[in-house]
Amino acid sequence: MTDHPHRARRLLARGTLSVALVLALSGALFAANAKFARASGERHPQDLRELAQVETARVARLSTEVDSLRAEVDALTAQENSAAGTEVGTPGPGYQVAGGLVPVTGPGLTVRLEDAPQDSPRREDVSPDVLVVHQQDLQAVMNALWAGGAEAMALMDQRVISTSAFRCVGNVLRLHGRIYSPPYEVRAIGDPRQLRAALNASAAVRDYLRDAADVGLGWSVTDADEPMELPAYSGATELGSASVPDGVEVLPGLEAAEEKQRLSPSPTTQPGRP
Known part of the structure; x- marks a missing residue:
């Protein structure tokens, strides 16, 4: 048998555990979808392929709804800021493209x-x-x-x-x-x-x-x-965690500002005030 070390080191084995996990998840999806189908009167998927198609279509529909709701939230936020007189800058084209906003x-x-x-x-x-x-x-x-x-x-x-x-x-x-x-x-x-x-x-x-x-x-x-x-990005926008590469300053100028504040004379405390 020919060995391929250049890719084999990077590949994850698909063993019995993976198969069992997939089967268990498939069973759970079948059960959930059956309950949903009975409630909605839709035809129950007959096999895993039909179930995958139904769930994929449902995710696509929900993603479209999320996009619409996100646009509505953005519009309402802009109205509130305008009514409160709060100036909110508009991201530049580079930011909008990199963030997938457009x-x-x-x-x-x-x-x-x-x-x-x-x-x-x-x-x-x-x-x-x-x-x-x-x-x-x-x-x-x-x-x-x-x-x-x-x-x-x-x-x-x-x-x-x-x-x-x-x-x-x-x-x-x-x-x-x-x-x-x-x-x-x-x-x-x-x-x-x-x-x-x-x-x-x-x-x-x-x-x-x-x-x-x-x-x-x-x-x-x-x-x-x-x-x-x-198309514009339509996935989740919440960020759970992030890391900064070594050698990259997180907030440029922060240390200098803190040092300047430390060296600045403290304001005179007025009597009767904390």
């Missing part, structure tokens, strides 16, 4: 990754992990595109930003509550030549390409014929 249009390219075909000539000679697209492979592509100057990016049909998180479970992708199957598409807006150069310069992408040539993993990079359109 849809964007521009030149770019699409990267497509896909599992090896069923008739791959090496299927019997290699580990099954080598035959599928993994979370690490998608991360390698997206990181390379960001490094290449991508101004905005989408994974499948959803906009991704700095706080986006996706996971691969088996051979499906979970992103913002939705489930996708391969082939996977990453679309990026930016200079196509710089984006291609960044992909070629990525060691992790080259690892994937070696396996693609060996076992038939899908790979294609296509420049957009027309200006590419990416």
